[in-house]
Amino acid sequence: MTVRSFLLHSAIIVGMAACSSAKKEKEEAPAPPESLPMEVLSLDNLDAFAAPDNNWQLAGNVYVNRQQPQQMEVKEGKGILAFATAKGNSTLRTKMEHGDIDLELDFMLSGQAGATLLFQGKYPLQLKDSWLKDSVTVDDCGAVEGKAPLLNACKAPGLWQHLEVKFRTARSGYSATGTTEAGFERVVLNGRTIQQEPSLDSITTDTLLKQVQTGPLGFLVKNGPVAFRNIRYKTYNDKRAxxxxxxxxxxxxxxxxxxxxxxxxxxxxxxxxxxxxxxxxxxxxxxxxxxxxxxxxxxxxxxxxxxxxxxxxxxxxxxxxxxxxxxxxxxxxxxxxxxxxxxxxxxxxxxxxxxxxxxxxxxxxxxxxxxxxxxERLVEPSPSMEYVLKGEPAIQRSFIEHRGKVDAYSMSVGAPVGINYAYDMVTYSPLLAWHGRYIDVAEMWHERGEQQLARPLGATLDLAGIPCIAELSSVKAPWPDSMRVDSSDYTNRGYMLRSDGLPMFFYTLHQWKVEDYLHPRQDGKGLQRDVTVTSNGAKDKAYWLLASGGIIEKLADGSYAVDDKNYYIETAVKPEIVEDDGQYRLVLPLETGNKTTDIHYSIIW
Missing domain, CATH: 2.60.120.260 (Galactose-binding domain-like)
Structure with a gap:
């Protein structure tokens, strides 16, 4: 090779490497943020609060037995603000004062407990154990002064519930009447909007100056125990570009x-x-x-x-x-x-x-x-087209949203008692579960119905949606997190409607034969899942996945809190908690040879 050709060859290699490096850097560049970060109210100590009394304490973990009202166990640590006593009342106020504010936090209620968030120290938003109530009033969770929530989105006692609030303060001198009223622009509980722009009585008296009202964020407890964590906020003023x-x-x-x-x-x-x-x-x-x-x-x-x-x-x-x-x-x-x-x-x-x-x-x-x-070109919203259950269960094939993506292989199953779920027909696993009304099918039928989406009408519990049975070398081996439609190891054997009108699903994984039946618990407090797995001579080890997600804890009452107390699994079998790179699985080994394993457990949220 001549010197000239060697240099040319080297230049081409360097150029290709540079292009490859630039391409890789571009591919790995993080997506720009969709919003500015929120400020965090530190719960490393109580310094963010004014004059806290002895009823309030910091905790590393809390546990509520949902069968026992007004009871909470507290584990020493930090990161959780707890009012762990059932007696007495107390108001804890932040040193931070706000006008307009976006607030996000998680809260946990013991059975029959209640608390109030006081915006600017005076505008109340009620938090209360309203789990499973068929209808909600001004006395229930999510109510503001004189206005009931739009629906019941509450979870069971002892579970963490996520709250998002957009509060807008009263202003003086901004309108013809001299004042604008304070109000909750939006309140979202567990992913569902429960308040939309209810105004509150204005306490503003200064009608001459354009001034924004401010005050602390208050945590009022009259009926404990309750706990809060992950308190984040953005406060706003009237400066604009x-x-x-x-x-x-x-x-x-x-x-x-x-x-x-x-x-x-x-x-x-x-x-x-x-x-x-x-x-x-x-x-x-x-x-x-x-x-x-x-x-x-x-x-x-x-x-x-x-x-x-x-x-x-x-x-x-x-x-x-x-x-x-x-x-x-x-x-x-x-x-x-x-x-x-x-x-x-x-x-x-x-x-x-x-x-x-x-x-x-x-x-x-x-x-x-x-x-x-x-x-702005506005899109006309689809009219509501509720699929109303009339005394018997219903099944609807459609697309459905699950964890930010559209699942094209789902089936929505509704029961008249108000326990509903969506099931994936490729991974053979539940995607969502929700209490209350069934689905809105407007985006399946309105005009062309192009999106083919069914939308649950209750606050949804997101489940993992990954295969529930897998052949693994050991219980700690990585679990398959998806299943391709065109190369699935599963064989679909269809489903049949039982006498109660609900489906039982049938499928096989190699020699493993599965029968899967989900139905409401008799007490109406969740979904019961009854699974029968027959090995048919299989020799390889196989396991059943009851649940997966964030931290899984076995509780004192024998149940399991899944995904950092997002929902409960209640079962008489003895699964193993497996940790894998920060994620947890609740796994049960299956009988090999020619044996049958019966698995019964409840999903409660």
């Missing part, structure tokens, strides 16, 4: 490569006082540029949605780009750190479908639109 010196340029044609317009002359230009696609033309490229005036320094997150290619540039740097899609319902994000004051702003949009939305979030600034409301 502004666009100035805004100009528009309209170009003939639409381009995915936004730099193409640098080679073109605009067909027209002008000034505008609002950020909207309406200053442009259909099937034309629009460039909007000016100054973005920011009130404070810090990290900012931007969100864009558009019916066509769109790109946001700030100070000559690309912040967000939708890659040219025309999916105007899908948001794309970008984040950057910016100083207070003016910044060069540029938004380029190829107008295919007349939708252009730009939002931003900043330090103590909630997500706010920079574009006008008229610049």
């Amino acid at each position: 502004a666009l100035t010196n805004l100009q528009y340029h309209v170009y003939k044609g639409v381009y995915k490569n936004h730099d193409t317009i640098k080679l073109l002359m605009p067909v027209r230009s002008g000034q505008t006082d609002s950020l909207t696609y309406r200053v442009g033309d259909k099937r034309a490229q629009l460039l909007l540029e000016g100054k973005l005036q920011l009130p404070v320094q810090g990290e900012y997150v931007f969100s864009i949605r558009a019916g066509g290619p769109i790109r946001l540039m700030i100070d000559g740097k690309e912040i967000a780009n939708n890659g040219g899609t025309r999916d105007y319902q899908r948001a794309f994000y970008g984040d950057t750190v910016l100083t207070a004051g003016p910044h060069d702003f540029q938004l380029s949009y190829a107008n295919y479908d007349e939708c252009m939305v730009l939002l931003y979030e900043g330090p103590h600034i909630p997500f706010t639109a920079l574009t006008t409301p008229a610049s």
Whole structure:
């Protein structure tokens, strides 16, 4: 090899390596955040609270026996705020004061317990053991002053429940009447919206000054024990960004490569006082540029949605780009750190479908639109089409959402007693379970029914949705987390309806024959699962998976708290708790040879 060819060969290798490295770096680049992080209320000690009394303590773990009302066991440690006594009452207030606030936390109630969150120390949101109540009132969990929750989304005593609240404070001098009332813009309990924009009586008296009311977050307990953890929040003020010196340029044609317009002359230009696609033309490229005036320094997150290619540039740097899609319902994000004051702003949009939305979030600034409301293309919501159970069970094949993805092989099963579940017909495992009403089928039937989604009408319990039987070398071997439709080891043998109208599923894994029947418990407190596994001469070891997820604990009453006290498994069999890289499994070995293993357990939430 000559020196020249050697150098050329080396350059090609180096170039290929550099391209490969750049490609790998691009593939591994983390996705931009979709929101700024929340502040954490530290529970390493009680320093975040004003004058806590002796009824409050920190804990590393707590346990509630759901069969015993008003009882809680506390394990020493930190990270959990506990009021562990059934007697007395107490109000604990934060040193932090807030006006507008987004709040998230987990709470746990003992049987018959109740507490109240006091926003600004005076606006109450009720937390109460309302588990399994058919209808809820102003005295139940999630109620605010004079307004009952929209539905009962409560879990059983002793389980952690997740709460999300958007609270907006009263303001004076902002309206013709002099005040605006405080209110809960949204309350979400265990994934379901239970309050939507109920206003509260305003206690504001100053009608002259534009001032925001503030006050502490209070934890009021009249009927314990209760516990809280993972308390996070964002507080907001009234400072906002502004666009100035805004100009528009309209170009003939639409381009995915936004730099193409640098080679073109605009067909027209002008000034505008609002950020909207309406200053442009259909099937034309629009460039909007000016100054973005920011009130404070810090990290900012931007969100864009558009019916066509769109790109946001700030100070000559690309912040967000939708890659040219025309999916105007899908948001794309970008984040950057910016100083207070003016910044060069540029938004380029190829107008295919007349939708252009730009939002931003900043330090103590909630997500706010920079574009006008008229610049958004609204999607008409599907009407509600509830599948009402009329005294007998129902089965509906459809798609269903599970852990952020659409499962195309699901079956929704509903029982008139208000215990429902969704089952995957490829992995042969339950995906979801929920109490209350059955499903909304509007997205299966309205217009073209393109999404084919059935939506549960209760607060759903997400289950693992992975295969429940596996042949493994040992109980600690990795468990299969999925099953491909085109290369499944399972053989589908269908299902039959039992005398109660509910399905029993049949399938095989190699020589293992499985019969799987899920039905409501007699007491209505959860799902009973009855499984029969016949080995048919199988010699390899096989195991049954009762549950998997985060931490699994065996409780004093013999049941198991699964996925960090997300739900209970109650069983007479003796499964083993297996830990694998931070995840836990509840596993039972199966009989080999020509034997039958009967497995009975309940899922309670």
